[in-house]
Amino acid sequence: QVQLVESGGGLVQAGGSLRLSCAASGGTFSSYDMGWFRQAPGKEREFVALINWIRTTYYADALKGRFTISRDNAKNTVYLQMNSLKLEDTAVYYCAARNMGRSAYDYWGQGTQVTVSS
Numbered sequence: 001q002v003q004l005v006e007s008g009g010g011l012v013q014a015g016g017s018l019r020l021s022c023a024a025s026g027g028t029f030s031s032y033d034m035g036w037f038r039q040a041p042g043k044e045r046e047f048v049a050l051i052n053w054i055r056t057t058y059y060a061d062a063l064k065g066r067f068t069i070s071r072d073n074a075k076n077t078v079y080l081q082m083n084s085l086k087l088e089d090t091a092v093y094y095c096a097a098r099n100m101g102r103s104a105y106d107y108w109g110q111g112t113q114v115t116v117s118s
Contacts, residue, residue, distance in 0.1 A: 002027035002107040004095050009112030012085055016116075020080040022095030022109055029076040033098045035105060036069060036080045038091035038114075048093070049080060053100045085116045 008020040022034070036048040049069040050058040057069055068081040078095060092113050096105035 002032075002097055004097060004107055004109035006093065006095050006109045006112040009093060009114045011115045011117060014085060014087055014116050014118055016085050017081070017083045018085065018114060020082070020093055020095075020112060020114070022078045022080075024076045024078070024097060027097070027107075029097075030073040031100055033100060033102075034069075034071055034078040035096045035098070036078075036093060037096060038089075038093045039111075040088075040091040043091075045094070051078060082114070085114075087116050087118060090114060090116045 003025045004022055006020060006022045008018060010018065012018050031053055033050060033052040035050040037045050038048050039045040047060050048063060049067055051069045051071050059067060066084050071078045092111040094111045095109045097107040098105045
């Protein structure tokens, strides 16, 4: 059973930066595709970014250029660097893992709150 634990969320002013981390345990991290999602109050969860097991990255179109996903397989950790944060980036951010070749995510973290203030 894979466990994912996010950290790094908090309160930041608009225009600021945060780096989220997601530490994985209980599985073969290097073989997983890792994604970040977010859910704002009253909205559905949405895709943010993905880094697959061969380190190809994908982003939600609206977030390209501001967010960067990366992974450190030696630390079983995936990161989300968020720059130039906007009020609309306020959400709970979740990391998720899926086995290579699958379309659905198999494992989810508990989420970390990011609040952007004016």
